Amino acid sequence: MDEKGENWKLTLAYDGTDFHGWQVQPNQPTIQGELSDAIYRIVGERVLPQGSGRTDAGVHALAQVASCLLAAPIPPANLQRALNRSLPASIRVLAAEIAPIGFHARHSATSKTYEYRIFRDDLCSPFLARYAYALNWPLDLEAMTLAAAQVIGEHDFSSFAANDPDRNVRDENPNSQPSFVRTIHNSSWDMEGNLLIYRVTGSGFLHHMVRNLVGTFLDVGRGNLAAAAIAEILAAKTRSAAGSTAPARGLFLVDVRY
CATH class of the missing domain: 3.30.70.580 (Pseudouridine synthase I, catalytic domain, N-terminal subdomain)
Structure with missing residues (x-):
């Protein structure tokens, strides 16, 4: 003690x-x-x-x-x-x-996994509506899968961060110079019943990063953006290059590893 x-x-x-x-x-x-x-x-x-x-x-x-x-x-x-x-x-x-006395919930974490859940049927139950984004528009899942794979690896995610650099730095790099570089280990889409689920595991995440990724991948799924454009969005390093922010209700923090 x-x-x-x-x-x-x-x-x-x-x-x-x-x-x-x-x-x-x-x-x-x-x-x-x-x-x-x-x-x-x-x-x-x-x-x-x-x-x-x-x-x-x-x-x-x-x-x-x-x-x-x-x-x-x-x-x-x-x-x-x-x-x-x-x-x-x-x-x-x-x-x-x-x-152990040196353990810190944030500083000791080596990776985190988030899920974003999208309800794909016509009628979303009121008992599920708080926990999924109800979206029944046609989506090209193959294109969204290709887009999601392009963020795997180490990248500067400035384009997918909220416009509040101080918040981003404090959350993940409290003792370092501003950095928007993160490493993504897994980024994928899967259908599970009537839910379309995006799963992403990484070394850390910037403010709104997962929701901004989802919003951009949905633009790809609707045909408003080519899957290959993800690399260009990353290279732009500006929030205006990426898509909209998906609603908060579909996002879950599911696992933290140490």
């Missing part, structure tokens, strides 16, 4: 619909804020858990990871149980475990 207490690793799932993203904000409900308040109610310590990444308003998580130091001695199973009793039903702690 460190002189300040134990270092905790918390794995969470949440429905992001009713929250203004991960990061705590004044007078707004956030995942980080709810978790911080729940910890305070349980152990009386005011901490700000650090997440593996800052999911935006409306974005969901199947396995977000957070870390924080707590001085109170509490068994992991007891902390998990108490947090789930204190948190709103839309946030669940899947696991609570003591981590």
